[in-house]
Amino acid sequence: xxxxxxxxxxxxxxxxxxxxxxxxxxxxxxxxxxxxxxxxxxxxxxxxxxxxxxxxxxxxxxxxxxxxxxxxxxxxxxxxxxxxxxxxxxxxxxxxxxxxxxxxxxxxxxxxxxxxxxxxxxxxxxxxxxxxxxxxxxxxxxxxxxxxxxxxxxxxxxxxxxxxxxxxxxxxxxxxxxxxxxxxxxxxxxxxxxxxxxxxxxxxxxxxxxxxxxxxxxxxxxxxxxxxxxxxxxxxxxxxxxxxxxxxxxxxxxxxxxxxxxxxxxxxxxxxxxxxxxxxxxxxxxxxxxxxxxxxxxxxxxxxxxxxxxxxxxxxxxxxxxxxxxxxxxxxxxxxxxxxxxxxxxxxxxxxxxxxxxxxxxxxxxxxxxxxxxxxxxxxxxxxxxxxxxxxxxxxxxxxxxxxxxxxxxxxxxxxxxxxxxxxxxxxxxxxxxxxxxxxxxxxx
Numbered sequence: 001x002x003x004x005x006x007x008x009x010x011x012x013x014x015x016x017x018x019x020x021x022x023x024x025x026x027x028x029x030x031x032x033x034x035x036x037x038x039x040x041x042x043x044x045x046x047x048x049x050x051x052x053x054x055x056x057x058x059x060x061x062x063x064x065x066x067x068x069x070x071x072x073x074x075x076x077x078x079x080x081x082x083x084x085x086x087x088x089x090x091x092x093x094x095x096x097x098x099x100x101x102x103x104x105x106x107x108x109x110x111x112x113x114x115x116x117x118x119x120x121x122x123x124x125x126x127x128x129x130x131x132x133x134x135x136x137x138x139x140x141x142x143x144x145x146x147x148x149x150x151x152x153x154x155x156x157x158x159x160x161x162x163x164x165x166x167x168x169x170x171x172x173x174x175x176x177x178x179x180x181x182x183x184x185x186x187x188x189x190x191x192x193x194x195x196x197x198x199x200x201x202x203x204x205x206x207x208x209x210x211x212x213x214x215x216x217x218x219x220x221x222x223x224x225x226x227x228x229x230x231x232x233x234x235x236x237x238x239x240x241x242x243x244x245x246x247x248x249x250x251x252x253x254x255x256x257x258x259x260x261x262x263x264x265x266x267x268x269x270x271x272x273x274x275x276x277x278x279x280x281x282x283x284x285x286x287x288x289x290x291x292x293x294x295x296x297x298x299x300x301x302x303x304x305x306x307x308x309x310x311x312x313x314x315x316x317x318x319x320x321x322x323x324x325x326x327x328x329x330x331x332x333x334x335x336x337x338x339x340x341x342x343x344x345x346x347x348x349x350x351x352x353x354x355x356x357x358x359x360x361x362x363x364x365x366x367x368x369x370x371x372x373x374x375x376x377x378x379x380x381x382x383x384x385x386x387x388x389x390x391x392x393x394x395x396x397x398x399x400x401x402x403x404x405x406x407x408x409x410x411x412x413x414x415x416x417x418x419x420x421x422x423x424x425x426x427x428x429x430x431x432x433x434x435x436x437x438x439x440x441x442x443x444x445x
């Protein structure tokens with residue numbers, strides 16, 4: 001929506017300053033050039049667009065599906081999570097360049113109503129194909145150097161709702177009306193956790209709902225792409241379900257899954273806790289001990305190995321339990337489980353920096369489609385971060401990358417034969433841009 005006033009006169013020292021929104025062909029998102037180059041290399045939006053059946057009359061099309069996906073995904077990456085933003089963004093010269101249109105002479109991109117119709121036209125089959133396309137990004141990214149070991153990290157998170165969306169329910173643990181998305185990340189040979197699945201679920205399901213079906217699809221694809229790869233699964237107590245253990249053991253997969261405390265686990269852990277207690281009383285400092293034992297809950301058909309961390313500190317005792325089928329030292333196994341905590345940072349990026357909670361459509365399917373758009377934006381940002389290896393931003397989070405690399409003022413000029421893109425002379429991260437452009441476009445001169 002345009003400002004109701006076109007001009008403001010503002011006092012400034014001995015002069016008066018006039019401000020208006022008539023600057024012309026200037027964009028606040030010069031960094032979209034980087035995302036465009038990255039997307040062309042990865043073919044992310046192209047692969048997602050190929051999943052969507054376009055039922056429109058092809059002779060009358062003004063916006064292709066891929067162009068609309070670029071609008072929404074690139075917009076989300078730059079902080080425009082609301083579809084309404086595109087009523088004005090559709091004429092942004094950098095967004096038009098991203099979609100392959102001339103910045104000034106090219107026709108404007110899709111309006112909000114057109115984008116909304118796309119969101120509400122996608123069916124379950126297309127959603128599943130898009131999920132496969134996201135997983136395909138991981139596979140293609142590691143095909144040249146096949147990993148020897150892949151770790152699957154699964155987690156559930158809340159997605160609060162504030163309307164009458166389909167299948168939103170009150171969740172007692174989160175104490176709000178919400179959806180409960182299931183997010184799955186893969187890390188190859190100890191590398192960064194990469195998002196490969198974002199499954200929207202009703203707000204009243206168990207945290208482990210659909211875990212087996214989603215993970216089995218991922219495992220099948222990984223084994224086809226990387227024969228002989230070792231696969232391990234990590235999950236919090238929400239994944240501690242007999243069906244999950246049974247599936248992982250049937251497929252000969254390793255796992256580390258947290259167990260909620262109960263009286264029997266505390267009883268079995270008592271010898272290890274006793275040693276930690278004695279060490280704390282002797283030194284007065286926090287003490288951690290590790291042990292293992294066999295345990296079977298009533299719902300389990302067999303006994304399984306449980307690792308215990310027996311921690312005693314000033315605040316009290318803090319025993320933790322992890323069920324596993326992996327060989328090795330209990331402390332080393334527990335530390336490997338703790339490494340899954342980094343996935344919380346990735347979830348925070350998706351939710352806080354890329355605002356994946358904008359699932360405000362009425363239709364559940366439309367909201368699932370929106371979640372996938374935000375997931376695709378995260379995949380792009382993750383790929384951008386990998387390109388920053390060896391620089392000061394190699395560990396920067398999505399919000400930092402947006403502010404420092406994407407939100408760059410750009411002035412555009414267009415002639416018959418050439419497009420001029422001019423960034424600020426005072427821009428402090430020119431050297432980072434140079435590195436990225438050389439890595440993305442080695443043929444650039």
